[in-house]
Amino acid sequence: MAVAGSSRTLLVDCPACARKTEYSPTNRWRPFCSERCKRIDLGAWASEQYRIAGAPLDPTDPAEASPEPHPSSKSMH
Numbered sequence: 001m002a003v004a005g006s007s008r009t010l011l012v013d014c015p016a017c018a019r020k021t022e023y024s025p026t027n028r029w030r031p032f033c034s035e036r037c038k039r040i041d042l043g044a045w046a047s048e049q050y051r052i053a054g055a056p057l058d059p060t061d062p063a064e065a066s067p068e069p070h071p072s073s074k075s076m077h
């Protein structure tokens, strides 16, 4: 029997609790099974694994974001 395969649900293991969860557009927390698991995983990732040597790239970096016009000193000589 050949399955059309259009409505097959893809199941993945939740990275946080290893439960089978639906990996589908209806699951907004995919690949996690719930918001809770997503937060758990993100928290662990941020506190344990996400170690950076320098400062994180901030989109609102003052050095980059604000175009400070360089005061050009006119030489009146």
Ligand SMILES: [Zn+2]
Binding pocket: 014, 015, 016, 017, 018, 019, 032, 033, 034, 037
């Ligand atoms: Zn989970």
